[in-house]
Amino acid sequence: MLKRSRGRWFWMRASLPVAIVVAIGLIAIAMEPLAAQGYTPREYGDFPIIGSRAAIWIAAQLHLFFAAFVLGVPMFAVVAEAIGIFSSDDRYDKLAKEFTRLLLVSYSATAMWGAVLVFGLITLYPGLWGYLSEIFAPSMWVYVGIFFFESFTLYLYYYGWDRWKKGRAKWGHWGLGILLNLWGTAVMLIANSWLTYMMSPPAEVTPDTAPGMVQFWSAFANATWMPINIHRFIANIVFGGAIVGAYAAFRFLSAKTDEERAHYDWMGYIGNFIAISALIVLPFAGYWLGREIYEFNQQMGTTMMGGFMSWLWVVQAFLIAVLFLAGNYYLWIGMGRIPGAERFMPYTKWMLLVLLIGAAVWATPRNMIANRAEITAMGGQFHPFLGALGVMSAKNTAVNFMILTTFLSFLLYRRANKKAVVSWEKRGTTIQGALFVIAAAVVLFYGVYGYFVPNIVRIGFSVYQVLAVITAIVLVIVIDMLMMRGAKSRGEIRWGEMPERSQYALFILAVTFTWLMGLMGFARSGIRQHWHVFEVLRDTSVDAATPALGYASIVISVCVLIFLSMVSFIFWVGGLAEKPVISGVGGGATGSAPVARDQEI
Amino acid sequence: MTNIKILGVMIGTIAIYTWIANAIPQLESVVPEELSFSSDVSEAELVAAGAELYSGGAGCTTCHGLETRAPNLLTGYGGEGTIGTRCGTRVPGQDCKTYLHESLVNPMAYVVEGGFDPMVFQARVFSGAQIWALVAFLQDQGGVVTVTGADVAAAAEADAAAPAGGPMVASNDPLEIMRGNLCLGCHMLEGEGAELGPAFDGIGSRITTDRIRRSIIDPAAEIAEGFDHLAGSMPPNLADMLTARQLEVLVDFLAGQGG
Numbered sequence A: 001m002l003k004r005s006r007g008r009w010f011w012m013r014a015s016l017p018v019a020i021v022v023a024i025g026l027i028a029i030a031m032e033p034l035a036a037q038g039y040t041p042r043e044y045g046d047f048p049i050i051g052s053r054a055a056i057w058i059a060a061q062l063h064l065f066f067a068a069f070v071l072g073v074p075m076f077a078v079v080a081e082a083i084g085i086f087s088s089d090d091r092y093d094k095l096a097k098e099f100t101r102l103l104l105v106s107y108s109a110t111a112m113w114g115a116v117l118v119f120g121l122i123t124l125y126p127g128l129w130g131y132l133s134e135i136f137a138p139s140m141w142v143y144v145g146i147f148f149f150e151s152f153t154l155y156l157y158y159y160g161w162d163r164w165k166k167g168r169a170k171w172g173h174w175g176l177g178i179l180l181n182l183w184g185t186a187v188m189l190i191a192n193s194w195l196t197y198m199m200s201p202p203a204e205v206t207p208d209t210a211p212g213m214v215q216f217w218s219a220f221a222n223a224t225w226m227p228i229n230i231h232r233f234i235a236n237i238v239f240g241g242a243i244v245g246a247y248a249a250f251r252f253l254s255a256k257t258d259e260e261r262a263h264y265d266w267m268g269y270i271g272n273f274i275a276i277s278a279l280i281v282l283p284f285a286g287y288w289l290g291r292e293i294y295e296f297n298q299q300m301g302t303t304m305m306g307g308f309m310s311w312l313w314v315v316q317a318f319l320i321a322v323l324f325l326a327g328n329y330y331l332w333i334g335m336g337r338i339p340g341a342e343r344f345m346p347y348t349k350w351m352l353l354v355l356l357i358g359a360a361v362w363a364t365p366r367n368m369i370a371n372r373a374e375i376t377a378m379g380g381q382f383h384p385f386l387g388a389l390g391v392m393s394a395k396n397t398a399v400n401f402m403i404l405t406t407f408l409s410f411l412l413y414r415r416a417n418k419k420a421v422v423s424w425e426k427r428g429t430t431i432q433g434a435l436f437v438i439a440a441a442v443v444l445f446y447g448v449y450g451y452f453v454p455n456i457v458r459i460g461f462s463v464y465q466v467l468a469v470i471t472a473i474v475l476v477i478v479i480d481m482l483m484m485r486g487a488k489s490r491g492e493i494r495w496g497e498m499p500e501r502s503q504y505a506l507f508i509l510a511v512t513f514t515w516l517m518g519l520m521g522f523a524r525s526g527i528r529q530h531w532h533v534f535e536v537l538r539d540t541s542v543d544a545a546t547p548a549l550g551y552a553s554i555v556i557s558v559c560v561l562i563f564l565s566m567v568s569f570i571f572w573v574g575g576l577a578e579k580p581v582i583s584g585v586g587g588g589a590t591g592s593a594p595v596a597r598d599q600e601i
Numbered sequence B: 001m002t003n004i005k006i007l008g009v010m011i012g013t014i015a016i017y018t019w020i021a022n023a024i025p026q027l028e029s030v031v032p033e034e035l036s037f038s039s040d041v042s043e044a045e046l047v048a049a050g051a052e053l054y055s056g057g058a059g060c061t062t063c064h065g066l067e068t069r070a071p072n073l074l075t076g077y078g079g080e081g082t083i084g085t086r087c088g089t090r091v092p093g094q095d096c097k098t099y100l101h102e103s104l105v106n107p108m109a110y111v112v113e114g115g116f117d118p119m120v121f122q123a124r125v126f127s128g129a130q131i132w133a134l135v136a137f138l139q140d141q142g143g144v145v146t147v148t149g150a151d152v153a154a155a156a157e158a159d160a161a162a163p164a165g166g167p168m169v170a171s172n173d174p175l176e177i178m179r180g181n182l183c184l185g186c187h188m189l190e191g192e193g194a195e196l197g198p199a200f201d202g203i204g205s206r207i208t209t210d211r212i213r214r215s216i217i218d219p220a221a222e223i224a225e226g227f228d229h230l231a232g233s234m235p236p237n238l239a240d241m242l243t244a245r246q247l248e249v250l251v252d253f254l255a256g257q258g259g
């Protein structure tokens, strides 16, 4: 009986996004002949009360939130499944399946908001929609097609989980997971081309270029396309991890048994681990994106970093600081459930100090390029204090220090309950320490030296800083893995014995990251200012001016609230439909999982 | 209870971010005024638009009205009355409207006597309608406004044929770039140009490459030594008129001007 009803669920869920996509396709086709009959569609529509801009903003942002989630989660579902296969540790397989279940229900939400967005564009911005669809029509069809395949791959992946569980079939099943990721990435690449085109249309496109004359490939692979692909790809992993972490935290807090608590504690740890590891790479991708924007158009770069948006970066830095702090805080508390971690606790206050200083430096705005009205509004050309810290050199240095510190937190966490048995333990640790010191010294050296060289040289310096940090991280991990071979346990991690306040760090992480995404979405779209397509298609609607951050923050908060409520609902419904999958993690202090496995990731 | 706490933390976090974003200076990006007058635009509308441009976006008041840098326009100058009354007498046989229009679109054509350097003004940045609005405003200063909707309509048509925007000159030759962008209207180089701003001769040994670039992109960021009194007179939008390539060519060229 239960099985039957689940089957019906399946078809309903399966057919919904597909039906929506087909409907969009039909409408797009239906609009075609209208244009041919010499009927000129109006440029803009009206949306009651909140206005067209806010309406489309909310639709786009919510679509993006869900899309980012369904893009990020399959990535680590597939990785977790692979770990499960290689280590024959069933826990990971179950975790992967639970991830996928979250995915399933989020998928229709993505499609729904996608439909809202497309209908919104057609009814509120028909002119822009017509323009874009004329350039991108073929890729829109491909998008719809891929979406179709993606849905079915996902359903096969999830519902085939228990059928294709063994031997070759399991590998086939894992292949489905890979395929799912390929579809997802392809969908993102296509959608990114549309929005990056609006930001950086190729140079040969002018206001007089008829959309039909725009070369498809030069529009598709435009200047900011690849940097945004990379930045988003990474951001989506962070996002997926953060939301999964919050889900686990929620489940942890409402858990009834120790076993459940242990499982969701572990899941929360993994969500946080994924989020923070990917977060560490994000600044590099961000700086690359920023540089490409500058290179594409100086004026746009100046608007972004200096003009009316300069304060946005202060808020961004604040949010990122919260992310680093919340992630580290969670790890530090987590050490409480690891025997042997006490010996590292004294270091945490110094790490906290580095993080706080780093955050403060990063939040100091760069000298702001502003016009007269803006200067009056800001109260001076330069930020009132620490002007010199506001330049890139200082920021790069600060963020690299924050990354090193976070990595150190992970290392200590990993190391906490282990006792190496290799003879060279002391030397190994000294070398690791030296690597940290060298990396920090390189970062600091170039950070300071950066003040004495021209811009163009300084940009090169940030590469050395990054290389030093990445090299140190890789070498330290390699040494650590060798050193901890066959390490003796100082005691099991007591999964589930986590103070409740730690879970709130996971919520803060998720909320903050979601908000950050909303903020950066505003940044991306705001730097176009009064252009739909930068310096090509002008925004002539009543909403052409780009609002100040205060208004934007309200819209962003509304989006975040809608998203979180929908996600909570979806997760809650998901919990109703199925009994939570409890993995074999040991419950509480009686846990029996071997140490080496606890920290596979 | 737990759920309420979770809700509280989430909403609290969102509220804090919203509050921070509202507590910082609120900067909007306003749409640059685009005058789209129809041919039946009224005189009053033109004059009002011109007045706004004059004291706002067009930057005329960085030079006019100080007496020292340029002749006064809104008040009398040299015993000749306000600009609206003197414009018809400047060039024999040229009516006020033509003279004012020429002064703006081709500032090098007539130079008022009194020891001034030629006016530096980039009419190209403005639409034809905006230029006409300025002319109407100036005429209104003591004279009769003769700018008509037909002038505006004709200008709009010309604009449509050759839209503004993009670089001033197509060349990547540093001297061409400097001439085309009026740099030499304020700076001297090997005897060419005017002496309002610091001379380019030897500039590469005086200031760093970085600072040269910054001085062009954002002239107000640092003021050249001894030129404090002229702070703000170098137009801030010059870099927008250069391609990225041209900017680098210029910076390289200037950095190469050793002592």
Ligand code: HEM
Pocket: A064, A068, A228, A231, A232, A235, A236, A279, A282, A283, A285, A286, A287, A289, A290, A291, A320, A513, A516, A517, A518, A520, A521, A523, A524
């Ligand atoms: C630790 C550093 C950074 C973090 C955590 C971060 C985070 C994010 C996130 C979450 C998004 C939204 C992605 C999405 O909607 O799919 C985003 C987008 C963006 N970021 Fe960053 N970012 C960082 C650094 C930077 C830097 C240094 C720059 C530029 C100078 C930058 C420029 C942008 C822009 C323009 C977007 C909009 C592109 C889009 O909508 O995908 N970011 N960032």
